[in-house]
Each structure stands twice: as structure tokens, then as C-alpha cells.
Amino acid sequence: MNSPLHEFASAYLGHGLTEIKLKDLLALRSPDNLLRNLTTMFPPISIGSVTLVDQIVLLCLDELVRPDSILELGTFQGFTTHLLAKNSSARSIYSVDLPPTDRVLIDQPDAHKVLQDGDYNDNFLRDIQNRSGEIYLGALTDAEKQRIRLIKQDSTELDFVKSVGNIEFAFIDGGHHYDVVRSDTEKTLGILKQGVIVWHDFASGIHSDVTRFLHERSKHTRIFHVLGSLCAFELIGL
Ligand SMILES: C[S@@+](CC[C@H](N)C(=O)[O-])C[C@H]1O[C@@H](n2cnc3c(N)ncnc32)[C@H](O)[C@@H]1O
Numbered sequence: 001m002n003s004p005l006h007e008f009a010s011a012y013l014g015h016g017l018t019e020i021k022l023k024d025l026l027a028l029r030s031p032d033n034l035l036r037n038l039t040t041m042f043p044p045i046s047i048g049s050v051t052l053v054d055q056i057v058l059l060c061l062d063e064l065v066r067p068d069s070i071l072e073l074g075t076f077q078g079f080t081t082h083l084l085a086k087n088s089s090a091r092s093i094y095s096v097d098l099p100p101t102d103r104v105l106i107d108q109p110d111a112h113k114v115l116q117d118g119d120y121n122d123n124f125l126r127d128i129q130n131r132s133g134e135i136y137l138g139a140l141t142d143a144e145k146q147r148i149r150l151i152k153q154d155s156t157e158l159d160f161v162k163s164v165g166n167i168e169f170a171f172i173d174g175g176h177h178y179d180v181v182r183s184d185t186e187k188t189l190g191i192l193k194q195g196v197i198v199w200h201d202f203a204s205g206i207h208s209d210v211t212r213f214l215h216e217r218s219k220h221t222r223i224f225h226v227l228g229s230l231c232a233f234e235l236i237g238l
Pocket of ligand 1: 048049050073074075076077078079080081096097098122125126127129153154155156173174175176180
């Protein structure tokens with residue numbers, strides 16, 4: 001394949017963690033798409049979702065890979081699921097989050113600790129997700145909703161092959177504990193043979209396990225971090 005993404009990947013053979021600029025990704029887009037609009041909502045101010053730069057990274061990669069199927073780990077309130085449904089031409093978008101429960105993990109959240117401690121932050125977000133559900137999906141049309149399949153199961157217990165099948169684009173933003181990130185990545189690699197994996201919260205200052213995992217992974221693969229974003233990605237089979 002001689003796509004711009006393939007040529008980009010060929011310039012970075014081997015392994016390592018490479019910092020790129022957002023404009024390096026934007027430069028790979030076809031001139032035919034110069035006038036393309038994107039559809040999004042203002043970035044949520046509450047923690048737990050993506051910034052505007054993160055959104056551009058996701059949509060650039062989506063445009064370059066043109067996936068048929070997308071997997072998102074960590075639906076939360078459905079902001080990124082909404083973004084992908086509005087802008088991607090993928091036929092299927094699978095999004096995984098934990099099943100609803102009566103259990104509250106943190107009774108009275110400590111705002112300082114939420115910003116300092118990755119595991120505490122994860123539990124805080126799990127409680128919010130459990131209470132609010134996927135509020136952003138309400139803004140989608142019926143046709144857009146029909147392309148989305150919400151899977152309510154712990155990703156570490158989910159059979160990706162049976163429940164999802166082949167994908168070309170993955171966004172890993174579920175549990176941020178080292179073992180969860182590793183499990184999510186390994187299971188994703190089992191169903192993604194050509195395309196891209198994007199991890200959220202690289203170098204975020206809270207979820208240091210994501211950063212540690214990707215630094216370790218970059219000892220044998222090429223990982224890219226887009227400066228100014230919390231997104232790191234790996235091109236698979238390109
Ligand atoms: C950071 S939020 C996802 C944000 C979302 N991608 C967005 O930008 O709008 C992380 C989500 O992962 C979910 N989560 C945590 N551990 C999980 C697990 N083991 N399996 C599935 N979902 C998990 C939490 O319930 C939470 O809703």
C-alpha cells in the first residue's frame with residue numbers, strides 16, 4: 001500500500017518513542033479533504049474526556065486509515081463515541097464500558113486526589129459513568145446510533161474476537177491501571193491486523209501507568225506521541 005500513512009510509517013522503521021507535531025499529521029491529509037468540515041461539540045470541562053487537539057488527532061488518523069470498524073475502550077459519557085459517529089465513515093463503532101451497578105466506589109470525592117491519583121481518578125470516572133450513562137449519544141441521529149454497539153462488560157473479561165471481531169482503529173481509554181492497559185492492548189492486537197491503535201492519557205501527569213506502558217512498548221515498536229495532545233499511537237501493518 002502506498003498511502004501517505006504508509007510513507008510516513010516507512011520513515012520511522014524500527015522502534016522508539018517519537019514526538020511529532022499536530023501539523024505532521026495534518027500534512028498527511030489529502031488535498032481533496034481540504035474543505036472538509038468536522039462536527040463536534042465544545043470540549044467538556046469536566047475531567048475524563050478529550051481535548052480539542054485530541055479530537056483532531058483522532059479524526060486525522062480516522063481519515064487516513066478509513067476504518068470499517070472502530071473499537072473504543074472506555075465509553076464514559078459517550079463524547080468520543082459521538083465524535084467518531086459524526087465524523088468517521090466506519091460502518092461499526094464498538095464502545096466498551098463497565099456494566100451498571102448499585103455500588104458506589106467513592107462516597108465523597110476528594111477533588112485534589114482525583115487530579116493526583118490515577119486509580120482514584122479511574123474510580124471517580126467509573127462512578128460518574130455509572131450514574132450518568134452515555135449522555136452525549138442523545139445528540140446523534142437514529143442512523144448514527146445504529147452504527148454504534150455499546151458493550152457493557154469489563155474489557156479485561158471481554159472476548160474481543162467473539163464480541164467485536166476485526167477492526168482497523170482502536171481508541172484505548174478505559175481503565176488506566178498498568179495491567180488493564182496491557183490487557184486492552186494485547187486483546188486489541190488480536191483483532192487489529194492493519195490500522196492504528198491510539199492510547200489516551202499519554203504523559204497526562206495522572207495516569208503514569210499509560211506512559212510507563214508505552215515507554216516499555218516502544219522498546220520494540222514505534223510509538224508516536226502528538227505534542228500538545230494526550231494521544232499516542234502505533235501504526236499496525238502499515
Ligand atoms: C476516561 S473515561 C473514557 C472517556 C471517553 N473515551 C471520552 O473521551 O469521552 C474511562 C472510562 O473507562 C471505564 N472503564 C474503567 N475500567 C474499565 C474496564 N476494565 N473495562 C471497561 N471500561 C472501563 C470507566 O467506567 C470510564 O467510563
